[in-house]
Amino acid sequence: MPLTLGTAGHIDHGKTALVAALTGVDTDRLPEEKRRGLSIALGYAPLRLADGRRLSVVDVPGHERFVRTMVAGATGIDLYLMAIAADDGVMPQTHEHAAVLAALGVNHGVVAVTKADIADPARAAAEGIELLPGAEIVACSARTGQGVEEVRTALGRAADDIAERAAAGGPALLHVDRSFTIHGAGTVVTGTLWSGIIAAGDRLVVLPPGRQVRVRSVQVHDEPVQQASAGQRVALNLVGLERRDVTRGDVVAAPGAVAPAHILDAALDLRGARDGDRVQVHHGTRETPGRLADLGDGLWQLRVERPLLARARDRVVIRSIAPPDTLGGGLVLDPNARRHGPRPDVVERLDRIRRGEPPEPAPTEPAEPEPATPPAHEPLSPAALALEARLRAAGHEPPTTADLGAAADELPSLRAAGRAVRVGRSMYAHPDAVAAVRERVVAIAQAEGIVTLARLRDELGTSRKYAQALLEHLDAAKVTVRRPDDSRVLRGRHPRP
Numbered sequence: 001m002p003l004t005l006g007t008a009g010h011i012d013h014g015k016t017a018l019v020a021a022l023t024g025v026d027t028d029r030l031p032e033e034k035r036r037g038l039s040i041a042l043g044y045a046p047l048r049l050a051d052g053r054r055l056s057v058v059d060v061p062g063h064e065r066f067v068r069t070m071v072a073g074a075t076g077i078d079l080y081l082m083a084i085a086a087d088d089g090v091m092p093q094t095h096e097h098a099a100v101l102a103a104l105g106v107n108h109g110v111v112a113v114t115k116a117d118i119a120d121p122a123r124a125a126a127e128g129i130e131l132l133p134g135a136e137i138v139a140c141s142a143r144t145g146q147g148v149e150e151v152r153t154a155l156g157r158a159a160d161d162i163a164e165r166a167a168a169g170g171p172a173l174l175h176v177d178r179s180f181t182i183h184g185a186g187t188v189v190t191g192t193l194w195s196g197i198i199a200a201g202d203r204l205v206v207l208p209p210g211r212q213v214r215v216r217s218v219q220v221h222d223e224p225v226q227q228a229s230a231g232q233r234v235a236l237n238l239v240g241l242e243r244r245d246v247t248r249g250d251v252v253a254a255p256g257a258v259a260p261a262h263i264l265d266a267a268l269d270l271r272g273a274r275d276g277d278r279v280q281v282h283h284g285t286r287e288t289p290g291r292l293a294d295l296g297d298g299l300w301q302l303r304v305e306r307p308l309l310a311r312a313r314d315r316v317v318i319r320s321i322a323p324p325d326t327l328g329g330g331l332v333l334d335p336n337a338r339r340h341g342p343r344p345d346v347v348e349r350l351d352r353i354r355r356g357e358p359p360e361p362a363p364t365e366p367a368e369p370e371p372a373t374p375p376a377h378e379p380l381s382p383a384a385l386a387l388e389a390r391l392r393a394a395g396h397e398p399p400t401t402a403d404l405g406a407a408a409d410e411l412p413s414l415r416a417a418g419r420a421v422r423v424g425r426s427m428y429a430h431p432d433a434v435a436a437v438r439e440r441v442v443a444i445a446q447a448e449g450i451v452t453l454a455r456l457r458d459e460l461g462t463s464r465k466y467a468q469a470l471l472e473h474l475d476a477a478k479v480t481v482r483r484p485d486d487s488r489v490l491r492g493r494h495p496r497p
Contacts, residue, residue, distance in 0.1 A: 002231030003159055004056045004192050005047065006077035008070070008101060010091035011062035013083040014114035016043065017142035019059050022152055023047045027059040039066075042073040042177060044190075044233055046221040049156040050149075056192070056221065056233035057081075062093050067324065071100055071317050072177060072248065072285040076192030078231060079158050080109030081151070082132060086139070087119035090127040096326050098131050103269075103317045103329025108161050110136050110154045117141035171254035172196030172204065173311075174234060175284035179250075181243045186216070189246055190235045191285065196254060198234065199227035206241060207251045208260040208307050208393040210386035213240040249286035251309045258335075260307030260392055262432045265337040267354045268300045268330035270318055276443075279327065282317040283308045289321065289461075291439075295342040298330075299350050303339070305436055307392045310335040312353070380417060384410040388419050391430040396437050397466050398429035424469040437470050438479055442490065450487045451480065 007015040016039055020026050027043020043059035058077060060070040074080075080101055084090055101109075111128040113121040121139035128137050136154045140147030178190045198204070202215045218228050219235040228234040236252060251258060273279070275294035280287055281304050290304035302308075302316070310316070310332045317329040333353045340346050352358070380388070387410045391398070401408040411428060414420035423429050440459055444451045457467035471488060474480045480488035 002056070002229050003078040003162060004058060004076055004231055004233060005079050005081055005155065006058045006074045006106070007060055007081050007083065008074070008094075008097035009062055009083035010085070010088065010093040010097075011064075013062060013085040013088065013091070013094075014112075014142055015039070015062060015081075015083045016059055018081070018083060018112055018114055018140065018148070018151070019043070019045055019047075019057055021142040021145065021148045023057060027057075039063075042069060044221070046233075047152075047155070049159065050153055051156060053156070053159065055079075055155065055159065056231075058192070058233070060097075062097075064093055064096075064324075067093070067096060067100075067319070067326070068280075068282070068287060070097060071282045071319075072287070074100055074104055074106070075282065075284050075315070075317070076175060076194060077104075077106055078108070078162050079155070080106055081155065082109060082111045082128070082135065083114050084111060084124045084128050085115045085119075086113050086121040086124045087115055089124045090131055094131065099326040099328065100317055103326065104315045105331075107134060108158045110138060110151060110158055112147075112151050113137060113139040115141060115143075116146060117144045170195035170230075171257035172198045172202070173251065173253045173257050174198065174236070175286070175309075176246060176250045176252060177248050177285045179243060179246045179248065182237070185237050187238050187241055187243050187246065188235055189238060189250075189252060190233070191252070193228055193230050193232050193234045194284075195230045196257075197227050197229055198236065203255075204238075204252050205255050206238075206246050207253060207258065207309055208389045209245060209250070210382075210389040211241050211245055212255075213238040213252070215239075249284070251284065253309075258309045258311055260309055260389055261336045262304055262307055262392065262436075263337045263339055264302045264304070264308060264310060264316075264332055265295070265334040265350050266300055266302055266316060266330055266332050267298055267350070268316075268318060268328060269298065270300070270328040270330075273300075273318070273327050278321060280319045280321055280324075281308065282319065282329075283310050283314060283332075292318075293341070295347055295350070297347070297351070299333075299342075299347060299354070301337060301340070303436070305395050305433070307389075308335075380413060380419075381410065383407065384413050387411070388414055388430065391420055391428060392432065394429065395433045396429070396460050396470060397462055398423050398427040398433070398469070400426045401428070402426070404428070421473075423473045427469055434470070434473065438474060438477075441471070441474055441480065441488070445480070445488070445490045450483075450489055452487045 023045040025045035039061040045057045047055040058073040060073040113124045116139040173194045174191045176189045216237040281290045288304045288306035293301040314332045
């Protein structure tokens with residue numbers, strides 16, 4: 001039964017040492033990790049249970065600076081191994097990692113009270129029971145071996161309660177967490193297979209770029225296999241793309257399994273979030289800034305700056321940007337939503353989806369007006385659709401025609417369909433990206449009176465080149481007016497004194 005186990009817990013609470021004691025594998029593989037004695041990247045190992053079953057382990061960093069990496073590793077797991085050191089007890093990242101697990105709906109696991117050889121584990125065990133009431137608590141020491149086999153046995157009991165993901169079926173879908181090149185073999189990607197089966201020879205697509213690839217070979221924990229099943233940690237040797245064409249956060253999937261989207265409706269349990277808040281949205285191994293739109297009764301719309309590759313019932317984690325903290329998360333209800341507000345018929349439809357009932361057909365008219373899209377006279381070609389996905393992925397950093405190379409030949413058809421916008425002399429962006437920037441510029445100007453190039457650059461987290469091109473585009477679109485000092489105000493409004 002393929003299942004993936006994720007570690008969790010505060011820095012220096014012994015996660016990696018415990019994984020090594022259970023598996024014989026040191027998951028700290030980077031030289032910097034060895035030098036600092038600190039997990040920085042995700043680590044992986046196979047873990048044999050007492051009955052012979054094998055779990056795929058994802059070992060995550062515990063430092064607060066690497067919570068984003070922790071979330072990327074935790075999104076594909078089925079059960080957890082939370083480490084709480086006997087001499088420290090529950091600490092800040094213990095709480096945040098528990099919040100991430102709750103947001104992801106990972107409810108089965110084991111709490112290992114580590115370092116039981118140097119401190120009485122009773123206090124940490126009591127705190128673990130309070131933090132994760134459903135978990136089995138096991139005191140252990142990776143250094144002496146005390147309790148390690150008991151942890152293995154407890155993990156087996158936790159695994160017994162989890163439905164096998166492979167039994168759910170569905171098209172192949174793998175969220176990439178690493179990509180690299182092997183001399184003589186080519187491009188390799190790794191990740192947890194969320195659904196379906198992948199075998200050598202399969203034809204898949206890499207999203208959001210939209211590149212078609214063929215699977216040359218498949219490995220599970222460095223062992224060649226004929227095919228991999230959902231729930232396993234998988235490495236794919238892909239033919240048809242270069243290393244630079246795929247990165248963490250991308251998806252390798254069967255054609256049609258999932259589509260990039262910038263607007264999602266979701267049922268979220270969030271702490272202290274408000275309508276209009278700018279947050280960090282995590283899904284799969286991908287993350288993006290976005291805005292929250294409160295629809296009421298725990299329903300929210302996520303309007304993100306980079307496309308997400310989600311399906312209905314997938315889980316998302318929401319974190320604040322400054323200061324960084326986990327606010328909560330929940331379920332995606334509509335992964336390809338249209339922009340709307342809290343209209344009663346829309347909210348009722350989403351509530352039916354949340355309850356697991358068949359939804360009424362989606363409303364045909366959006367609650368908020370959207371820019372008109374000129375109809376295309378002919379269906380867009382696969383190459384044009386691939387270019388559109390590329391422009392979506394570029395977001396507020398629009399590529400130039402030189403960057404696009406031969407793909408730039410598809411720009412006329414995209415522009416005719418209203419699915420590409422020229423920014424400056426030779427840059428091209430997706431209309432959704434331009435609309436998102438416009439929304440942020442208007443919000444800044446309304447709140448602060450003016451928008452400067454440096455302010456927009458910092459807001460977008462981009463370079464001066466892109467911020468300037470986007471501001472000049474909004475000037476030409478009569479959204480903003482440039483002043484002599486190179487700042488902007490909204491057209492028809494006077495700056496604050």
